[in-house]
Amino acid sequence: MMGLRLFTILGVSLGMTIVLELLFAFVAGKHDRKDLLLVCLVNVLTNPIIVLAYYMAVSYWPWNPALIKVPLEIMAVIVEAYYYKSYGRGFRQPLLFSTFANLFSFGIGEIYNVIGG
Numbered sequence: 001m002m003g004l005r006l007f008t009i010l011g012v013s014l015g016m017t018i019v020l021e022l023l024f025a026f027v028a029g030k031h032d033r034k035d036l037l038l039v040c041l042v043n044v045l046t047n048p049i050i051v052l053a054y055y056m057a058v059s060y061w062p063w064n065p066a067l068i069k070v071p072l073e074i075m076a077v078i079v080e081a082y083y084y085k086s087y088g089r090g091f092r093q094p095l096l097f098s099t100f101a102n103l104f105s106f107g108i109g110e111i112y113n114v115i116g117g
Contacts, residue, residue: 009055010048013109016109018040021043022036028100030090035090038087042083043080046075054069073102078098081097
């Protein structure tokens, strides 16, 4: 049963992250289709790994979850910024974009979890 639950969590997390970060990118003026596709691809690359690592860590280590989330999110921001810089067309400040896109999607995700998601 845990496998199905984790699979659902991974799917919902990835889907919400892609939608939210695409929305953020569009509002931030990223209208180039290739840049929007890149936003999707970097999240397909990073989100499942980060979410899986988080759930594995909290199930094996009795640490405060924030001590696990923060370093994982920082790693995601750095990896995504690298790809935005290397392959994006309209990312003049890829680290700043990645930071705020992740803060936006992470914050909305935390609100979703608090209200019963």
